[in-house]
Amino acid sequence: MRVTFCGTGAGAVVNPARGAASLHLAHGDAQLLLDTGPGFMERMARARLDPDAVSDVVFSHLHFDHAMGVVELFSRLIARRGAPVTVYGPRDTDTYISAALDFARVNATSERMLEWLDGVSVELTRPGDERELGGMAVRSVEVPHAPALECLARRFDAGGRSLVYSGDTVYAPDALVALADGADVLVHEAYTDAALERMAQRLPEGRREGLFRGMRAVHCGAVDAGSIAAAAGVKTLVLTHLIADEREDELLAAARSTFDGSIVVASDGLAFEV
Ligand SMILES: [Zn+2]
Numbered sequence: 001m002r003v004t005f006c007g008t009g010a011g012a013v014v015n016p017a018r019g020a021a022s023l024h025l026a027h028g029d030a031q032l033l034l035d036t037g038p039g040f041m042e043r044m045a046r047a048r049l050d051p052d053a054v055s056d057v058v059f060s061h062l063h064f065d066h067a068m069g070v071v072e073l074f075s076r077l078i079a080r081r082g083a084p085v086t087v088y089g090p091r092d093t094d095t096y097i098s099a100a101l102d103f104a105r106v107n108a109t110s111e112r113m114l115e116w117l118d119g120v121s122v123e124l125t126r127p128g129d130e131r132e133l134g135g136m137a138v139r140s141v142e143v144p145h146a147p148a149l150e151c152l153a154r155r156f157d158a159g160g161r162s163l164v165y166s167g168d169t170v171y172a173p174d175a176l177v178a179l180a181d182g183a184d185v186l187v188h189e190a191y192t193d194a195a196l197e198r199m200a201q202r203l204p205e206g207r208r209e210g211l212f213r214g215m216r217a218v219h220c221g222a223v224d225a226g227s228i229a230a231a232a233g234v235k236t237l238v239l240t241h242l243i244a245d246e247r248e249d250e251l252l253a254a255a256r257s258t259f260d261g262s263i264v265v266a267s268d269g270l271a272f273e274v
Helices: 040-046 070-077 093-105 111-118 173-179 193-201 205-218 222-232 248-256
Strands: 002-007 022-027 030-034 056-058 086-089 121-124 130-133 136-142 152-158 161-165 185-189 236-240 262-265 271-273
Touching: 002 040, 022 040, 022 152, 040 070, 070 093, 086 093, 093 111, 093 121, 136 173, 152 173, 173 222, 185 222, 193 205, 222 236, 222 248, 236 248, 248 262
Parallel strands: 030 056, 056 086, 086 121, 161 185, 185 236, 236 262
Antiparallel strands: 002 022, 002 271, 022 030, 130 136, 136 152, 152 161
16 A cells, blocks of 8 residues: 555645545555645645546545545546546535536536536445445545544555554544554544644634633644554554644644654655555
8 A cells, every 4th residue: 555645634724734534545446535625736736646537536524624525536537437426524525525516517518527427436435434436445434533433443454564544533442542542654634733832823812712722622632643643552643634733743743642652743755666
């Protein structure tokens, strides 16, 4: 398996240094996109990855910074002659993709393009789902993130190697330690309190506490991401989904306080074999 980070940023503020969430996972002929945050196709192009070769899209959840780029993917791919794309995702992915296909149809100028869009299929992968995808064994577990929105962490196993992607989650050892048990790579979302402090300084005083409260309610600190990695016994922890105020040294120090394995702070374009 080869993973390429096509977006390692987070949040509603556009960050020129980090695109919204997207990972490209290649194995054999399969080329999966794990989330399609807006702008991911530019990052794909910089990494010299061919969008026409994408076989499947796998959503962790449907927040716009993980999913909205799929409209661009469909709109660009209608000119292709390749096999249709299958989209896997949590509850409501069918509704989301139906709308995305309607947007893309506006740009279709031929019957063939419309047929390509009609060929896009959706498979819901609910919590506990286990399936084979592109020669990889894929397991999905629910992680607690936003209210009323299902979010799934995924584990991919192939050829004795394994990668786990947390999606967006609060500190969730019950779900993630078992899923990531002995994995080669755990890609986990993370933030540091130091970055939140910097962010808070730019807010009116009355809104600062809400920033901390809001982040802690739906996301996971780097110290806790390290704890998950340590409890699961993973070899490498990759920290991603990073707000603009993060500093690499602080992220590493926070995760290092709880995990003594290999730690990498993801950046757009980072690519390696798992
Ligand atoms: Zn989210």
